[in-house]
Amino acid sequence: MKSIIVYYSYSGNTEKVAGILAEVLTGKGEVQQAELVCPDESKTFLGQCRRAISHKRGMIGPLNFNLGAYDLICLGTPVWAFGPAPAVNTFLDKCFGVEGKNIVLFTTYGSGAGRERCINYMQDILAKKGASKFRRFSIQQLKVNDKDFVISAAKEAL
Ligand SMILES: Cc1cc2nc3c(=O)[nH]c(=O)nc-3n(C[C@H](O)[C@H](O)[C@H](O)COP(=O)(O)O)c2cc1C
Known part of the structure; x- marks a missing residue:
């Protein structure tokens, strides 16, 4: 099985979860990780909120947006x-080759406000591009260092 894990992480929490997910998937075949870097992202909390709440698209570097080669796509x-985050919105706009693919959507979050809305938003865009099999998991920010917890949440979603 060939998998890719695409993620954005500003302060490192989502990156930790992506790393643990990669370990889980390594037992199942080839895994690639692609971190989205967003050079035009705001550096302030309010600026980031403003951009995110209006579903702004962030600048992301040259990437392979063709996901056709992967059996499993994690975002x-x-x-x-x-x-x-705006970088992920851009990736959602630009990616292709997801028809009929298995997708795992994951988030990290603080209070939990809007976490279902966030994942639903991602799922809707990929569903419109033809992806049909979705699994999802979310990890609260205080749990990202609890590796066993993250592994079990990831395995449950897989
Ligand atoms: C700009 C901003 C907005 C956020 N909005 C929410 C939110 O709406 N709901 C929530 O549960 N957590 C919210 N959080 C908390 C983050 O989702 C949480 O800290 C996450 O783990 C950060 O991931 P990262 O370290 O990969 O960047 C927000 C954090 C930031 C910086």
């Missing part, structure tokens, strides 16, 4: 103002 984001 992770921090929940920002009830939605994905």
Whole structure:
């Protein structure tokens, strides 16, 4: 099985979960990780919220947006103002080759406000592009260092 884990992480929580998910998936075949870097992201909490709440698209570097080669596509984001981070919105716009694919959507979050809305937003965009099999999990920010907890949440979603 060939998998890719695409994620954005501003302060490292989603990156930790992506790393643990990669370990879980390594036992099942080839795994690639692709971190989305967003050079035009705001550096302030309010600026980030403002951009996220209006579903702004962030700048992301040259990437392979063709996901046709992967059996499993994982996409992770921090929940920002009830939605994905702008870098992830751009990736959702640009990616293709997801028809009939298995998708795992994951988030990390603080209070939990908007975490379902965030994942639903991602799922709707990928569903419109033809993806049909979705699994999802979310990890509260205080749990990202609890490796066993993250492994069991990831395994349950897989
Ligand atoms: C700009 C901003 C907006 C946020 N909005 C939410 C939110 O709406 N709901 C929530 O549960 N957590 C929210 N959080 C908390 C983050 O989702 C949480 O800290 C996440 O783990 C950060 O992931 P990262 O370290 O990968 O960037 C927000 C954090 C930031 C910086």
